[in-house]
Every structure is written in structure tokens, then in C-alpha cells.
Amino acid sequence: MTSRLVSLRVARFASLVLTCVLGACTSDDKPPGPSSRAPGVALLQIENAQVAPGVPVRLRCTADDPDGDRLVYVFDWGQGGTLPQSPEVDSGTTSGVDVPISREGTYQARCRAVDTATTVGAWSPQLSFIVGEPPPDGNRGLQVEVVGQGRVTSTPSGVDCPGTCSVRHSAGTRLTLEAVPASGWQLLGTSACTGTGRSCELLLDADKVVTVRFAPALDTALSWQRTGAQLPTSPEWSPDGTLLAAVDGSVSTPGMLRVWDATQGRVKRQTAAVAPARFSSVAWKPGSGAVVAVGLSTGSVAVLDAVTGVTLHEWTVQAGNVRALAWSPDGTRLATATDASKEVHFWNPTTGARAGQTLTAVDKVRRLAWSPDGVRIAMQVGILSRWVEFHVVGTQGPEELLPDAAGFAWSPDGTRFAAGFQGEVKVYSTAGYRVEATHAGAWGLATQVDWSADGRWLGVAGSAARSLFVLDAGTGAVVVDASQVTTDPNAQGYDAFRFHPTKLQFVVVDDLPETLDVFTVDSGEASYSRREVLSHRYTVRAAAWRSSGEVLASSGDEGRVRLWNRAGDSLRTLDGHGGQAVRALAWNTAGTRLFTGGDDGVINAWNADDGTLAQLPIRRETTPALEVYQVAPSPDGVRVASAMGVTTVASHRGVIRVHHVQSGAELFRFPDGSRQVLSVAWTPEGRLVVAYFDKSWDVWDPVTQVLTSVASVADMTSLAVALSPDGTKLAFGGRPGLSLWEVSTGRQLAQTPFAFSPETLAWSEDGRRVAGGGSGGQVFVWDTSVPSLPATVIGFHDNTVSAVSWGPGGNLVATGGRDGALRVWRFTP
Structure with a gap:
């Protein structure tokens, strides 16, 4: 991974106040900006799991920030109102709140971290505590x-x-x-x-x-999935080029190993290390179909079947994080290096026994590369100052050292190698380490260099932002300039470049913003095409099936809308919100237009078949800057309703507007914009139902212009709401669980005794079931024909479930999560 200097930010955080109600905080997570990575998943501790009424419950939270920022912890146990927060503390430091609760009962608590840039981390797993008098029997x-x-x-x-x-x-x-x-x-x-x-x-x-x-x-349960990644690193093609593997580099995640179908980009397997270990590096065994070696943060190496995720063998190599490993060309030995030592060790990957003399580098090793004949091993060494060392396997001391060399690659036959320098790539003869050619280019420091499998091409990625070049290996002429234009002032060079083993393709990776792209080069036409492998970089905010069931739309924090066919193949990407999060998706009844709403305050209407804008965007006013988080076109397609808000302005947390689709003119605005809105939906007859976090709702009739308010008898906070297809029932998700309410009267129809708190909900087409999920990561289906609303687990995410959509026909459920994954589950009633 390219070394990056962490920018120092002036902390204006002492007076941070999270002025959001429970529903707002749940739905208003911010993606990590280009200069601030999100804090890690929080860990909650409850020091007294049972207290008498009125006695403070001691809630404590801990999280790490990847940028080292100071943190404030926010706590939630379903109380509603403003969420309590801890004092500001250093990253990794435990802090908390003491909260007296007078009402007896069992509560579920969770916490999350917010850094100095107000970037929000993931909620912790929930823990339970009890408020009640202890029994007298001891x-x-x-x-x-x-x-x-x-x-x-x-x-x-x-x-x-x-x-x-x-x-x-x-x-x-x-x-x-x-x-x-x-x-x-x-x-x-x-x-x-x-x-x-x-x-x-x-x-x-x-x-x-x-x-x-x-x-x-x-x-057994998954139809298909697409994923994002957390600071991806170590991209590697399988020997036959059909699979592509990479690991997450984030210290706040399990360091997931992800394996993609290299052609389609669909995820074949995700494998997590057993805590507290994280995967940190990966290498395919030469000549194998599916065997990989992975380095772990605990100083161990595991050999896995990459397709099944089964561990074939694991052993301890040395202290530290195994960040470099490489197979010998014949697959009989494995070289490893950690961040705690300058040593390179050699192993028999079948037995875990030592298989050669330990070599010692001048400094800690970043990457290892065997020569094709297995005689030498090249070590890329150093962080701020970089060089490449060449060691003859079995012989102490470097045979040669190239100062100031950043990138490195052997030629396929091993008779030459390429090294990257400032503004240059030099080609050397392995015999004698003599310079044969020097190629200059506008790539800055050539941090990544690779040689194509047929020996004809050299790939270069430099420190200059998003610079990418394919050179003729013989002449140094630029065959393709694939450099990517970026408006991100913090963008730097790619962290890895790897040629495909059989095709004129290459993969590049960048950790921030998270990028894993495959480029296909046409050398004759001097052109290229680019395919994004990652679906969404951070949280998947919304998912929506087209009425025909043939197209699924998804959106994320990075500001893109992706369209997928029923099999999970990418159809197109819609980019119309200036790189800001897209939280709202909705198809019109005919399925010909897709409406999107984002943090830029814009509502767009897209032609579904060609991905073009159907009309000019419906724009917001600039003061205050409102974010669109709900959007709903009317059944006749004439109107579009939206919920906009900003949590920092109390009077504008839930501004409801109705616009004319064609002209963009505002037709109606709800008088109260202070309540957090959880759902905006139309009944089949064309009435608008707006539901709020406090289990109340409004019904607006566009014909009579009459606005009717309905309040339920519940006094608990809600996290998610969905209107039934026939417009007669509302499903509320929150504490203590799922409940159904009659729209016209406010009467409760059913409630589950199961104390799970869904944070996103969707009805099936026939109105018999509700699907949803929340902070535990499980995906549920509730049967609404039974008063107790029995639940079935049909799938899961590795973090909070943030989006759900039920496909037409009722046999597919699409979900998105804070783990960056978009998953489609098979459901059989």
C-alpha cells in the first residue's frame, strides 16, 4: 500500500452536540469524507447489567479511529429525543455516560463513535440491561x-x-x-x-x-451479491485469471478476504478471519485453481480454499502483522515478512515447517517477489525512503540494492526487471544488474510497476493523482494513457497495479476513496475500457426493484446509483448528485422512470432504459441546505413527494413537499417540518401518507387539499416505517419490535413479542409479509397474517442492514448494509 501522510486537522470539536432524535441519527449516517475515515465498529460495555429503578446504568463505549482523531461516543437504548454523548476522548479510549432510568423493563443499548470531523462510525452490537429490583434470594x-x-x-x-x-x-x-x-x-x-x-x-x-x-x-440462501470494501489492498489474480482476490486493509474491520468472479464482478466468497486476527495479505498458489495463502495480523499464515473459504492449514510464522508473502514459482515454498521484523522466512506450505534459511533485509519489507527461476527474491523495502533489495535464496546479505526505487516487477522470463523511480521506469538486466533502458513519463514517482505475462507491456501507476500508463516494454512508448480525471483534492496515486495472467487487462486498487477497477486495453486502437468491481464504497443507502422485477436499483454514500439485472450483472451507473450520498430511490408505477434524491438536495428523474435524465432536476433552496432522504412518485406519475431535512436545524428535520413532476413546481408543503420522517408513500387511490418517528402519521388528499393527522397510542420511538401495498396498514419498526397499525384509525393490529428493532422495512407485493433488518445484521421476514407476526431469518449482513426491497413475485429480497454489500436473497414461503 502506498504510504500516506495523515493530514492534521484543527479540532473544533469541543462543543460538538448531536442534536438529532433517534430516528434522525439512525438514518443520517455520513459517509467518510476524503480526508476523514469513519471510526471503527464500537464496543459497548454495561458495567451494571441490572439496576433498581432510578439507579444510574453505567454505559461505556470504546472504538478506534483510523486517523487517530479524538472521539465522542453516542448512546441509544430506545429512549427517543436527543441521544446522550460522552466527553471527548482519545481514539481507543473508553468513555461513557451514567443514565438513571425509572421505568422497569429490559432494554437494548448500543453505542457509536463520532470523530472530530463529525464522521460517524458503525453502531456496536446491542447489549441488554434490566431495570428492576433484584430478587431477594441471592x-x-x-x-x-x-x-x-x-x-x-x-x-x-x-x-x-x-x-x-x-x-x-x-x-x-x-x-x-x-x-x-x-x-x-x-x-x-x-x-x-x-x-x-x-x-x-x-x-x-x-x-x-x-x-x-x-x-x-x-x-444456501444467497442468489447473488455485490460488495464494497474497507480500504482494499493486495489485489491478486488467480493463476488462470478467472478469479480476483483482495483483502480489507482497515484496522476496524475483520480484514475480510473477498474473491470475485473476474469476468462478471460478482462476489464468489467473503471470508473473515477469526477475531482478533485480521487478514492483511493474500497470494494465489501457482498452478492451483483455488488455493490462496493469507497473512494474518497475529503473525500467522493460513492456506485456504478461496472458493469454499475452508482453511486447509494454518501456522504461526513470527510476531507481527504478516503484510508480505509470496509463493515460490513451483508452489513448494512460501516466503513471509511481517511489520515487526526485517526478516524473511521460508516455509513448507503443506506442513508449516521451515523450508530454508532466514534472510534479513536492511529494513522492514513491504512486498516480496520471487524471480521466475526461483533463485532470487526481490524485497521492496522502506516507507518514506524506498529501495529494492535482491537476495539469492539461501545466501545471507543482499546481492544488490537499488536506492530510491519504489515500484518493481520481474519480466516473465526473469532475465530482466523493471524498477520505478521519480518520473522514470528503468529496465535492468538481471545478470549484472545493468540498466538497459530508461523510460520517462508524467507519472510522478512510479510507485507501482508490473510486466504483462507475454512480456510486451509495462504498466505504471504513479504518485500523481490517478496516473495510469501502459508502455511498450521494448521502446517505452505510451500505448495507453488510462489516467483518471479526479476532482478530489486528496486523491493520490493507486496503491496497486496487477496485469491479468492471460489477457491485456489490469486491476488497480486504491484504499481511499475505496477503488477496485479492472481496465481492458486495446493496444491497436490505443484505447481502454474501465469496469468498477466495487458496487458502493460505504453504506448501501437504498435499494428498489423495478415493477417488472428485471432491474434492481441501488444507491450509496459515494453518490452513485447502480442498476443491475436480475442475475446481478451491472447494467449502468447513474451519477447525478455531485458525489454526495443518494438516500432515496423510487420507481414510477410503470417502471419507466427512476426517481433519486440525495444529500445535494436534488431530486432527479431518470429514463430507466438508457440512463439519461428525463427532465431538469428538481432543486432545493440553499438556506438551509436540505438533504433528500425520502422520495415517492404518485401512482398517476403527475406528482412526486419528498422528505428533506438537516439534523442541525430543529425546524427543518422533516420538510415534506409535493412537486409537479413535469414542471418541478411546488404544489404543497406540510406545515410542520420539525419531526423526523421515516416514510413517504402514496396509497393506490392517490393519498399521501407520511409517517414519523413518534408513531404518528399524516394523510394528505391532493384533491381536497385536506391534511389529516393520526396519532397512535404508542409512546416508543420508531426507526423504520413501511406502508402496505393496499394503503391500509403501516408497519412500524423500533423498540420493542415490529407492529402493524391501521392507517385510518390509528388502531394497533398486531405486534411481535420478539424484541428486535428493525431499521428498514418493506412489504411484499401481496401484502402478506414484511421484510427488514437492523443493527444485528440479520434479515427477517415477518408473516403479517398471524397476530404475533412470527419472524424467519433469511439472510444477514456483516453490519447494520440499511436498505431492503422485495422483488415482484415475492421470491427475492434485496438488502443493502453498512458493510457495503448489496445482497439478493432467495425466499420460499
Whole structure:
């Protein structure tokens, strides 16, 4: 990865106040800007899991910031109103709040971090606490809630359940819970412990509620998926070029290994390391179809089947993060280097035994490359000052050292190599290390150099922002200038460049903003085409199926709208919101136009078939700057309703407008813009229903211009709302769970006893089911024909579920998440 200097920002953070209600904070996450990466996933601790009414609950939160920024932690347990926040602390420091709660009950709490640039991190997993008087007998109770299909047992005995079960033990008892997924299912996690390990130990010092989450295995439930990535690094083609692998470089994620179908760009496999380890590097075994070696942050190396994710062998190599590894050309040895040592070690990848003399570099090694004959190994060394060392395997001390060399690549036959310098790429003869040719170019420091498999081309990526060149290896002439124009002032050079093993293609990677693109070069025409592999860089904000079910639209924080066919192939990208987050998507009834709304305050209408704008955008006023987070065209296509807001202005948190589609003229504005809006939708008869976070809603009749308000009897905060297809019912998601309400009367029709808090919801076409998800990552389907609203887990994300759309026909459910993934699940009633 290219070394980057972290810019120092002046902290104007001492008086940060998050003036947003619960619904606003949930729906108003900001993507990390170009100069600020999002804080990592927070970890919540509750120091007293059971308290008497009025006694403060001590909530503590911890998170790391990748930029080292100071943090404030925000806490939520379903109380509504302004979210409490901790004092500002250093990254990685624990802080919290003490909150007295008078109402007895079981609560679910979570926390998140906000950095000095107000960039918001992901919510922590939820933990439960109890407000109530402790029992007089000195015993404490444990309630285990199993969500999904699996079994949980305990030592000492007493817990043995799917479903919900409970046990009582003496205060201070230590219990170990063992979670075993059912066949075809996998364990997602246990609320009392971190990671996905099956065993979880806890101290029963108070009454506790523990949730154990299971989900169907991806191979059985998933139709297709597209993903983003977290600071991607180490892109590598499989030996036959059919697969492409990369790992996440973020310290706040599990360092996911992702494997894509190299032709279609669909994700074949995502594999996470077992906490606390992270994957940090990857290399394909030569001549193999699917075997990769991965370096881990804990000083170990694992050999995996990249298609199945199964670990074939794992062993410890040395202390530190294994950030460089390389297979010998015959696949019999593996070289490794960590960030804690200057040593390079050699291993038998089958047994994990040492397979050669340790070599020592002048400084820590960034990348390793065996010569094609297996005699030498080149080491790219240094961070600020860079050089390349050449060692003969089995011989101590470098044979040669090239100062100031940044990029490096062997020629396919190993008789030559290329090295990148400031404004130059030099070609050397391996015998004698003599310069044969010097090629100059406008790429700045040539940080990335690669040689095509047929030996005809040299690829160069430089420190100059987004510079990319393909050179004739013999003459140095520029065959293709594939440099990308960028308006990002923080954009720098690409972090990696790798030629395809059989085609005139190459992949480039940049960690920030997250980029993984495949370029196809036509040397005869001196042209190229570019394909984006990552679907969305950060959170997938919205997903919407076309009425025909043949096209799925998705949008994300990076400001793009992507269209996919039913099989998951990319159709086109719509870019009309100036790089700002697109939070709202909606098709017209005929499926001919797609309406989009973004943080730029603009509503666009797109022609679905060719991706062009159907008309001039409907624009906002500039004071205050309002962000569009809901959009809904009327059934007749004449009007479009939208919800706009800005959390920092109390009177403009939920501004509701209705515009004429053709002219853009404003037809109606709701009088109160202070409440957070969770849903804007039209009934089949053409009435507009607007639902709010406090379980109230308004109904506007465009014919009579009458606005009717309905308030439910509930006093709990909602996180998501969806209007039924027939316009008669509203599904509210929040604490304590999912509930259904009659639109005309405000009467509650059904409520689930399951205390999961959905944050996004969608009805099936026939109105019999509701799909949704939330901070736990599970995707649920609720049966609305039964008063208890029984739930089925159909899928999952590795972070909060942020978008859901039910495909026509009812057998596909599309979801998006804060993990950057867009997933389409098969559903069989």
C-alpha cells in the first residue's frame, strides 16, 4: 500500500452536540469524507447489567479511529429525543455516560463513535440491561434468546434451547454458553461476547439477557451479491485469471478476504478471519485453481480454499502483522515478512515447517517477489525512503540494492526487471544488474510497476493523482494513457497495479476513496475500457426493484446509483448528485422512470432504459441546505413527494413537499417540518401518507387539499416505517419490535413479542409479509397474517442492514448494509 501522510486537522470539536432524535441519527449516517475515515465498529460495555429503578446504568463505549482523531461516543437504548454523548476522548479510549432510568423493563443499548470531523462510525452490537429490583434470594437469572436456527447449551447445565430459555444460578456464577448452528446455518455472534466463536463465557453478577444470532449459510440462501470494501489492498489474480482476490486493509474491520468472479464482478466468497486476527495479505498458489495463502495480523499464515473459504492449514510464522508473502514459482515454498521484523522466512506450505534459511533485509519489507527461476527474491523495502533489495535464496546479505526505487516487477522470463523511480521506469538486466533502458513519463514517482505475462507491456501507476500508463516494454512508448480525471483534492496515486495472467487487462486498487477497477486495453486502437468491481464504497443507502422485477436499483454514500439485472450483472451507473450520498430511490408505477434524491438536495428523474435524465432536476433552496432522504412518485406519475431535512436545524428535520413532476413546481408543503420522517408513500387511490418517528402519521388528499393527522397510542420511538401495498396498514419498526397499525384509525393490529428493532422495512407485493433488518445484521421476514407476526431469518449482513426491497413475485429480497454489500436473497414461503 502506498504510504500516506495523515493530514492534521484543527479540532473544533469541543462543543460538538448531536442534536438529532433517534430516528434522525439512525438514518443520517455520513459517509467518510476524503480526508476523514469513519471510526471503527464500537464496543459497548454495561458495567451494571441490572439496576433498581432510578439507579444510574453505567454505559461505556470504546472504538478506534483510523486517523487517530479524538472521539465522542453516542448512546441509544430506545429512549427517543436527543441521544446522550460522552466527553471527548482519545481514539481507543473508553468513555461513557451514567443514565438513571425509572421505568422497569429490559432494554437494548448500543453505542457509536463520532470523530472530530463529525464522521460517524458503525453502531456496536446491542447489549441488554434490566431495570428492576433484584430478587431477594441471592440468585440471578439468565435468559437466552436464540434468533434463527441453532442450539445453545450451558456449563453448568440449565440452558438447552432453541428459541428462548432461562436458568437461575447463585450470584457470581461463571457460565459458558456453547452455540451450535443447525445444518445449513451459521453462527453470527453472541451478544455477551465479541466475534463468532461458539463458546462464550459470562459472569452472572446480575439478571442478564443474552441473544445468540444464527443465519442461513450464504451458499444456501444467497442468489447473488455485490460488495464494497474497507480500504482494499493486495489485489491478486488467480493463476488462470478467472478469479480476483483482495483483502480489507482497515484496522476496524475483520480484514475480510473477498474473491470475485473476474469476468462478471460478482462476489464468489467473503471470508473473515477469526477475531482478533485480521487478514492483511493474500497470494494465489501457482498452478492451483483455488488455493490462496493469507497473512494474518497475529503473525500467522493460513492456506485456504478461496472458493469454499475452508482453511486447509494454518501456522504461526513470527510476531507481527504478516503484510508480505509470496509463493515460490513451483508452489513448494512460501516466503513471509511481517511489520515487526526485517526478516524473511521460508516455509513448507503443506506442513508449516521451515523450508530454508532466514534472510534479513536492511529494513522492514513491504512486498516480496520471487524471480521466475526461483533463485532470487526481490524485497521492496522502506516507507518514506524506498529501495529494492535482491537476495539469492539461501545466501545471507543482499546481492544488490537499488536506492530510491519504489515500484518493481520481474519480466516473465526473469532475465530482466523493471524498477520505478521519480518520473522514470528503468529496465535492468538481471545478470549484472545493468540498466538497459530508461523510460520517462508524467507519472510522478512510479510507485507501482508490473510486466504483462507475454512480456510486451509495462504498466505504471504513479504518485500523481490517478496516473495510469501502459508502455511498450521494448521502446517505452505510451500505448495507453488510462489516467483518471479526479476532482478530489486528496486523491493520490493507486496503491496497486496487477496485469491479468492471460489477457491485456489490469486491476488497480486504491484504499481511499475505496477503488477496485479492472481496465481492458486495446493496444491497436490505443484505447481502454474501465469496469468498477466495487458496487458502493460505504453504506448501501437504498435499494428498489423495478415493477417488472428485471432491474434492481441501488444507491450509496459515494453518490452513485447502480442498476443491475436480475442475475446481478451491472447494467449502468447513474451519477447525478455531485458525489454526495443518494438516500432515496423510487420507481414510477410503470417502471419507466427512476426517481433519486440525495444529500445535494436534488431530486432527479431518470429514463430507466438508457440512463439519461428525463427532465431538469428538481432543486432545493440553499438556506438551509436540505438533504433528500425520502422520495415517492404518485401512482398517476403527475406528482412526486419528498422528505428533506438537516439534523442541525430543529425546524427543518422533516420538510415534506409535493412537486409537479413535469414542471418541478411546488404544489404543497406540510406545515410542520420539525419531526423526523421515516416514510413517504402514496396509497393506490392517490393519498399521501407520511409517517414519523413518534408513531404518528399524516394523510394528505391532493384533491381536497385536506391534511389529516393520526396519532397512535404508542409512546416508543420508531426507526423504520413501511406502508402496505393496499394503503391500509403501516408497519412500524423500533423498540420493542415490529407492529402493524391501521392507517385510518390509528388502531394497533398486531405486534411481535420478539424484541428486535428493525431499521428498514418493506412489504411484499401481496401484502402478506414484511421484510427488514437492523443493527444485528440479520434479515427477517415477518408473516403479517398471524397476530404475533412470527419472524424467519433469511439472510444477514456483516453490519447494520440499511436498505431492503422485495422483488415482484415475492421470491427475492434485496438488502443493502453498512458493510457495503448489496445482497439478493432467495425466499420460499
